[in-house]
Amino acid sequence: MTQETQPPLLQETGIPLDEYQAIVRLLGREPNRLELYLFKVMWSEHCSYKNSRPLLRLLPKEGPAVLQGPGENAGVVEIGEGWAVAFKIESHNHPSAVEPVQGAATGVGGIIRDIVAMGARPIALLNSLRFGRPDHPRTRYLVRGVVEGIAHYGNAIGVPTVGGEVYFHPDYQENPLVNAMCVGLLRVEELKRSRASLGRPVYYVGSKTGRDGIGGAAFASEELSEESESKRPSVQVGDPFLGKLTMELTLEAIRQNLVEGVQDMGAAGLTSSLSELAHKSGLGLELHLDRVPQREAGMNPIELMLSESQERMVLVPRPGQEQALEALAARYGLDAVPVAHTIAEPVFRVIQAGQVVAEVPTAALADCPTYTREGREDPAIARLRAVDLNALPVPSNLQEILPRLLSSPNLCSRAPIYERYDHQVGTNTVLVPGWGDAAILRIKGTQRGLAVKVDANPRYSKLAPRLGAMHALAEAARNVSVVGGRPLAYTDGLNCGNPETPEGYFELSETIRGLAEASRALGLPVVSGNVSLYNEGPNYRIPPTPMVGVVGLLENLEHRAQQGFQQAGDFIVLIGALEGQLGASEYLWVVHGQEAGSPPPLDLAQEARAQAAIRALIEQGWVRTAHDVAEGGLAVALAEMCLPRGLGATLEVRSPARPDAVLFGEAPSRILFSVNQAHLQAAVKLLENHGLPYHILGQVGGSTLTILTPKARLEWPLADLRQAWEAPLREVLP
């Protein structure tokens, strides 16, 4: 059947014919219009993972500390002394592209509710943002809107935004990425899941249902197009005030042991939250639409079922606690209404005005057909990767390159962004943005701390998706290690192109395979995640962008490290090789205008040793300053260590390699740290015991960064570097 001859309902819902036939088989009859819409949203990629699920099975999900892996509202990992941490990352890309403020705000609100649903109090937010060229007016509009949206929601609800990363790349010009991560703290015994026992009333709690965000999950699972602007009504509207009240009500209900099950009402609204609750409980559910609190009159069943109005939760009270829950909600001035109840028959039944308007087996909605497709690498990418960079001329003036790199939109100071976020509310933030490779949060009443970081390098992933994904996990874990945290587990936000094209599927598949390989080698399970596909349009496809959020544990907060040099006279040591690679480097892009070559190779065993070594050095109390050598290479990393406290350094790098590769080339598993002379020998010995190459490069002190190479003396006053580094983003965010 061609497009033209399809039944109008299929055209209207966009459900492909083969899936329609599967629905008819599952129901044993033709679905009605409402039922078809239920399938449309539940079988969307956003809700069903139909293109990614077979691949996601490759990822290791088990670990001794894992209390809850993927499949619930968020992953949960135990951290000792009866505490656990819940965390997850989620995308809000398409909404943010058409309405940046609300798109980003509701991304934050949604991920907070996921954490609350596990019984955890959110203690930190992070975000990972991708935009096009910073000099483009639309990029400025998007950056300002997204940052405003994150600030609007996070600041008001009172969860600190402690970290994040932003990357500018022309391939995101049409399709920005906005991923938000939330970390929550809970007592192990208060862990909640999306469960209900038989015959229980199911409560709708929080804000009323309106016509906003209708079909958002389905919208997120399509390519953006000219018509996307007209999908603005698919974008939800956030209200952090009601979000705050709903969060406090839910956490208080859990603390008072009033509820047996909790579920966030997020993507696909009532449909997804209630049918999943029933399915996970092995039960059915009867929903009475007339009881749903409504913001406006005259909403039809499809609108009610698909609305993604924000600040709503599903709570299942323990027997006999119904009235206590209602009283608690009244205190917060919120609706708490038993809109549904669980039934033995495993069907999702929707009733309006006494009539059954939809009845579908819960398993049918949950068990979307999955697809395994043929992938093929885009030959243009393979050609770029094969470019020989040895012929690249070495610039005659190396001196002027460092300030240029520091003013690159991808390396310059992020202060104009993070200053707009409250990063301290909650009084747990030990390492604030700009002071360390990862943020550190203390856990009140213990000696423990958490280190959190989210990372991804789209240039690496564009040129080599599998290797790029491995780098993403290695670097996020490295960032956690260099502040003194032992990585425990991670969450992944996989942003890719259209999986229905061979190129898009190849990139998704390679990304997941790369993550799986790095996971196993570094011993890090994935406990939660999100897939955002269809980030593609007629003239572009985003680079595969696996945003990896790693959470690590510091058992003793006294032993931690920050990025900036703290003490003149300290010795500066590099773990790893002096020389980096030019392939896929920021230097190659900024100075030579090329994005080509292969990202640097990654030896995961050496990576694990380098991370273990820096953690041991910090744990011993010998090292209080450490920094990962990432984009921009050795010179940029050194500048980043000088700038926080305005403490300079003098170093000598003796290498026969081309000087631009030594100063600005990139390579993984490299960490710079400073150490007092009294501990230098012991530190070096520790590195030798770990079988790691190292170089003692110089000493901290003065007001310049001075690097002596075999052929040149390069000297930069810190004031000049600071100016180059601080100015660029201030232009975008004055």
Next chain:
Amino acid sequence: MKVAVIQFPGSNCDQDALWALRLVGLEAELVWHTERSLEGFQAALLPGGFSYGDYLRAGALAKFSPVMQEVRRLAQRGYPVVGICNGFQVLTEAGLLPGALLANTNLHFTCKEVFLRVERTDLPFTRAYTPGQVLRIPIAHGEGRYYADAETLERLEQNHQVVFRYTSPQEAPSKEGYNPNGSLNDIAGIVNPAGNVLGLMPHPERAVESVLGSADGLPFFRSLKQALEVVV
């Protein structure tokens, strides 16, 4: 000597204030905004946050909360009342302190560390500081630009009601650019003529432990403790 930490819907620094008060050994409890009695409390703290979402004007709705009657009564009786950030905004909206907090001159929320000079050390909030001491304390607000008409400003200065002023760190080469929000006369915090009602935009409760980067806010709460011990 018990301190009431007032919880408006949307307050979000209530727990932080409670933590700081208890850290110095003060007895403190959260009090929900619908309470009509502050019986048994000898001081009140209005914490930071976004009371009622601050959708109208920061602090504009909170002044109508039932508990504010009682806060007003405590203030009139001379007990210490302190408003931090949104709490300061509520106190000005309620008329317990003069002036208003307008949008920052940069027109956006700003969270960073600032430097404050302590102008008075004879208050229940500042006795543990030394005159002219410079503190490192974070701010986090979008509407913190202190404004009052010329007459009010003049009166505030003459009565020495300005308690904290934004300043530069002592070692800074320049005295420019340290006022983070455009406040008139660099005002960060003021007190009523009687000296018992104080409002300030910076967050002393976020600077009470060195692990958080600064403990310069600790004497603020220690001062309050000393003052309340005298009351009892």
